[in-house]
Amino acid sequence: MAAVQIRKYRDDDGEMVKELFLLGMSEHVPSSFVHLLKQPLTQMVLMCTFCALLTSSKSFLLPILTVTLLLAAARQLVVYQFKSYIETSYKQDLNTIGETYMKGEDSCFWVVENEGQVVGMVACLPNENVPDCLELKRLSVRRSHRGRGVAKALCRRVADFTRERGYAAVLLYTSVVQTDAQKLYEHMGYKKVREFVIPDIVAKLLNFSLFEYRLDLQKDKKGN
Template sequence: MAASFQIRKYQDDDAETVREIFTLGLSEHVPSLFMHLLKQPVTQMVLMCVFCTLMASSKSFLLPILAVTLLLAGIRQFVVHMANRYIETGLSGDLNDISEAYLKQKDSCFWVAESDSRVVGCVACLPAENAPGCLQMKRLSVRRSHRATGIAKALCRTVADFSSERGHAGVILCTSMVQTSAQKLYEHMGYERIREFAPPGFLFKVTNFVTFEYRLDLQRSGKKDN
């Protein structure tokens, strides 16, 4: 599917649309995160213990099945809650005042993708705290209706070009293990996975949830282009 679009710098009128795209994009990962939790040994052990204990004490299938069903519903609600907390953190943080966070800072910028006069995607970058000489790509998101049209790739290239023009050595980014489509995109664009780590918090360690860090070496990328 081909799409006609343009990439332009963010304007204050885009605020609500960008926040909506960000919220919808992250909400899509709730089912994948829920399935990841269900596959973890600790989750399966809890479910099995509850089922077997109630089965032995009640001598009936109905009560243990009902209890497991309620536990599954509770786990899913917990995943939704955690996702909403992460979304709120973004909305109340840098996305609360995008101009202040990105457009007024050195080596920072925020762009939107516009198709048929409608904002359908966004991306941002700013200096990387833990990688001197690199910029960090953030907030890449494209509406589901406009994916597989080249918009995400164009947004990635916009960040790379911006970074290269300012003499930076590379671009880094972080993405979670459940964002498999994003991982494929980054690897297609020349990014290499350089490390993986568990986000802070006991829950992430117990559930084996990890975040991947990717890097695009602009100097090497430039040599390839030449």
């Protein structure tokens, strides 16, 4: 951590932040594809297709080619879902970080800078459904700077900010395929409180779950 600096977001960080987010999300495509292949529905479709074509064609070539095409299509579906999520995230807040995070008293966006390059980031803002909690969002660290305690430092920054603002806890959401993130949060004291499937027909078919984590804090609010 000696060679990096955690500071508040500036407007000229915008493109580097979006690039970091894109790289981080793209890393989850392979694990999401494996998750898809493990689903009983996927396995049933592939097996039924293979057996039906093998029976009707009396040849291994056609069913093998068809299953290969189905696998390629499935991977493209995963890629499409991630691209859609990335575009939605840009429109939702990453194109307007200054407006979304930097103007409110109870929200903030931090970046980790190393030699003029943004190598990490995290944000927080009030949770829409739980008024006494801030939500940790957009945590990402460039692969080249992982294993140096950067992600832990960013988590602590959000926890300190949340405590200073007098909120009871930090909430965050991560997906079933983000196993490294889950280990990090649990190491930092977060407890898994809920699991749910994204309200999207493709996510439901793929059984793509989200986990809600909560870190309870000792309040440090003036007057309490």
